[in-house]
Amino acid sequence: MECWGVQALVGDQLRWDVESTCSACGFAEAVCGGAGAMPAERRAQMLAEHGAAWLQVDPPSARSVTIMRVLRAELGIDLIEARATLHRVLDGDCSGTLPEMEHLARALRRAGISAAATRR
Incomplete structure (x- = not known):
């Protein structure tokens, strides 16, 4: 499975989105988290990949x-x-x-x- 995520400031709000695609069957899913706190697991991934x-x-x-x-x-x-x-x-x-x-x-x-x- 391949996953992509983003957290950004849109106006004065924090927003986050995650997309994933299964490389075997092609199934894709997008989770638009909208405003608010990102799930801890996703936040940890963002910090690990991009640093603090x-x-x-x-x-x-x-x-x-x-x-x-x-x-x-x-x-x-x-x-x-x-x-x-x-x-x-x-x-x-x-x-x-x-x-x-x-x-x-x-x-x-x-x-x-x-x-x-x-x-x-």
Whole structure:
């Protein structure tokens, strides 16, 4: 079986799709996941194939309360998780797929925080 997958930012939404084809019988299937979280197995495959990206914030503009507010809104996490994620962001240790990190960077920039998704 051959599989292809993509995750992309479309407007302000993360979207993902997966297609697979059986090389023996030719059966093909497409799963359009739409907006929202990609299944963990597919996300792991994307990270393994393309590598991780990191969220970088510019320290002078890094206002913790604003960053936590954005993280809570965009990731749907509680205050405790937002605080832990904030520390990873400020330490330069917040990573994921490139579209995921760019999605967060855009949300942070809209909130006045200088942010970028980068590859190492």
